[in-house]
Amino acid sequence: MLALVSPALLVILLLIVLPVGWLAWQSIYHDGFTLENYRRIVSEDIYWRSFALTFEISLLVTLLALLLGYPVAYAANAVPRGWSVLILALVVLPFWTSVLVRAYAWLVLLQRTGVINQLLRSLDVIGEPLALVHNTFGTVVATVHILLPFMVLPLYATMQKIPGDLMQAGASLGAGPAHAFLRIFLPLSLPGVLAGCTMVFVLCLGFYITPELLGGGRTVMVSMLVSRNVELYSQFGAASAVAVVLLVSVLLIFFVVSRFISLDRVLGQK
Amino acid sequence: MRTISPARIALTAACTLVLIFLILPVLIIMPISFSSARFLTFPPPSLSLRWYQQYFSNPAWMQATRVTLMVAIFTVLIATPLGVAAAYAISQSKLRIMRLVHMTLLLPLVVPIIITAVGIFFVYVRVGLVATMPGLVLANVMLGLPYVVISVLAGLQSFDPTQEMVARSLGMNRLRSFFAVTLPQIKSSVVAGGIFAFISAMDETIVALFISGGQYQPLTKRMFTALRDEIDPTIAAISTLMTAASFMLVLVASARQRKSA
Secondary structure, eight states, rough: OHHHHHHHHHHIIIIIIIHHHHHHHHHBBBSBBBBBBHHHHSHHHHHHHHHHHHHHHHHHHHHHHHHHHHHHHHHHHHHHHHHHHHHHHHHHHHSOOOOHHHHHHHHHHHHHTTTHHHHHHHHEEESOOOOSSSSSSHHHHHHHHHHHHHHHHHHHHHHHTOOOHHHHHHHHHOHHHHHIIIIIIIHHHHHHHHHHHHHHHHHTTTTTTHHHHSSSTTTTOHHHHHHHHHHHHHOOOHHHHHHHHHHHHHHHHHHHHTTTOHHHHHHTTO | OOOOOOOHHHHHHHHHHHHHHHHHHHHHHHHHBBBBSOOOOOSSSSBBHHHHHHHOOHHHHHHHHHHHHHHEEEEEHHHHHHHHHHHHHHHOOTTTHHHHHHHTHHHHHHHHHHHHHHHHHHHHHTOOTOOOOHHHHHHHHHHHHHHHHHHHHHHHSOTTHHHHHHHHHOOHHHHHHHIIIIIHHHHHHHHHHHHHHHHHHOOOOHHHHHHOTOOOOOOOHHHHHHHHHOOOOOHHHHHHHHHHHHHHHHHHHHHHHHHHO
């Protein structure tokens, strides 16, 4: 049986375990051991600012995705089967469109001469076009759009397992719909909330395409710090250290979350 | 008569708005790709196929398309058998180490892709795989493996392993019984896993940004570079074609999965 898994395992070991190990090694070794690369992350403004910004954006994106995703998952769970298939299809549809295509779509929608500005101007809502893109706003909008399915799917999977008669039992005992929702449904859906939030937050921490294309150079997220250190400055040690800190953050989050819910629940969606 | 509560109306409205938010950006690309205008105007002044023409007549875009298709096809051909073998072993074996193996195979989903990309770049620089076809294919095999493993494991869950034991007790060896008894029953999930690996390779951008170059640049890398410089509706035409290809593949995959369920 081990012989059967070994080719796949070899590919994973050579192409992800080894490269990541190499990164870690490179971050502490350059003609001798050094912690210089890590010291820089703590002491230099652009590094820790970028980390702070990345965590802020990820938090914001996660909250927005939860706010937008919960009603959709709830509706998909509550309506008759035909409708729920339609809702889920609409959720999954953008999932399988290239992230690049979706980033492009948001550029088209949000830029100065874009669809939204044209529409608002023709309706005389605004005089001057709004700066909707090449900033943090554009990055957040596009990132929420891209990550939303990762929120809806685990929420829906969890809600499906909540027995419908529990709400009826609550109602028969005198709870109004709002009360029953808050006391019964919402607490039971929390594992789904945790799974969805974890996935969205973690994916957002490492997001690259949307901040690079829609951030206008001002929204420097951690991923861009990594790529710039490699492509522009050839600072491989610095890039590696940033990557290691990012990876450790991600693994730590997964570890903490795995104490509460099974990780299959988080990872099994795509 | 059923009364419609305000809460219900609010929920329906919220759900509809969010779904529009999800779908609209995907759809907006299409009219733009058929527009005759050089600059993005919506609605388009008149319809034309000039951006498709531009795409199909540009040798650089065509070369990139060939690279993308080759990479995706080779990825499926390699990742599918590796993934099926691994998933089969994980589901049949009672060894405790298999749990660890399973987690390891899902690593590409856990490690942020930018880290994977930079790490692979550093390794490829050492071994001379940067800007080569084998380098691109290998990286995409690694990224596609988890999809095959997850899909096939799900398929194997509904398969009763005693059937295979019966076949073996009747004298088939393990390999023959797998191909004769097991594989036909999990065929749908194998096909679905392969299709997901194909789409993953077709859409992959970030690793390609670091490790591809020269004549072996896939479509996504060229698109990314083009988007950084200026927005040209040719991208809309390519995006429309890519989206159409993904959707058709997903339809096939989900029809397959439903059949197996």
